[in-house]
Amino acid sequence: MSDWVESLRDLFTKEIDCYKRLLDWEGKKRKAIHEADGKTLESCVKESYHLMVEASEWERIRMKTIQDVYTKENFENGKDSLTLTHFMNQMDRESNYKLKGFAQELRTVVLDLKEAIVVNEKLLRTRNDFLQKTLDTIRESGKEKVYTSSHQPARRTQNQKSAVILNASV
Numbered sequence: 001m002s003d004w005v006e007s008l009r010d011l012f013t014k015e016i017d018c019y020k021r022l023l024d025w026e027g028k029k030r031k032a033i034h035e036a037d038g039k040t041l042e043s044c045v046k047e048s049y050h051l052m053v054e055a056s057e058w059e060r061i062r063m064k065t066i067q068d069v070y071t072k073e074n075f076e077n078g079k080d081s082l083t084l085t086h087f088m089n090q091m092d093r094e095s096n097y098k099l100k101g102f103a104q105e106l107r108t109v110v111l112d113l114k115e116a117i118v119v120n121e122k123l124l125r126t127r128n129d130f131l132q133k134t135l136d137t138i139r140e141s142g143k144e145k146v147y148t149s150s151h152q153p154a155r156r157t158q159n160q161k162s163a164v165i166l167n168a169s170v
Contacts, residue, residue: 004069005095011065012102015058019109022051026116033123 025048032041066087069075075090084103088096 002095004065004072005098008062008065008069008099009102011058011062012099012106015055015062016102016106016109018051018055018058019106019113022048022055023109023113023116025051026113026120029120030116030123033120033127036127 025044029041029044029048032038032044063082066082066084070082070087070090073091075087084106088100088103091099
């Protein structure tokens with residue numbers, strides 16, 4: 001086996017592991033969002049950021065290695081930028097067979113991660129919208145006129161409370 005194939009297998013393994021750890025943190029983020037646990041969410045975001053930087057570095061190294069293989073093996077450059085699919089199509093059958101599973105696993109994990117990030121963003125947006133509506137409702141209820149025992153409308157004082165019912169489970 002060519003040493004570049006072994007090197008790419010090792011890079012794929014490390015990159016896949018990094019993306020799987022990132023996917024795990026996205027799951028922890030989702031749980032923190034559901035539980036409205038800001039401290040946990042903050043630590044998840046920080047850890048995710050560090051893993052994103054690491055994943056980006058692994059991707060950069062992998063793409064550099066692929067570019068080196070293109071040069072070394074005299075592969076035909078594609079019209080567009082180098083893609084993993086184009087690269088896999090350029091290599092010999094044995095090398096392709098050895099790397100194809102890794103490339104497919106990388107694609108799958110990255111797609112799962114993308115989906116998890118989109119879901120978490122939607123959950124955060126929904127949570128934020130709900131909180132904003134709650135605050136707006138509370139502010140509006142404070143401006144309402146109330147009737148006193150003398151039947152004269154008066155502004156609500158701080159001692160008077162208004163009833164605001166919110167269904168957070170919706």
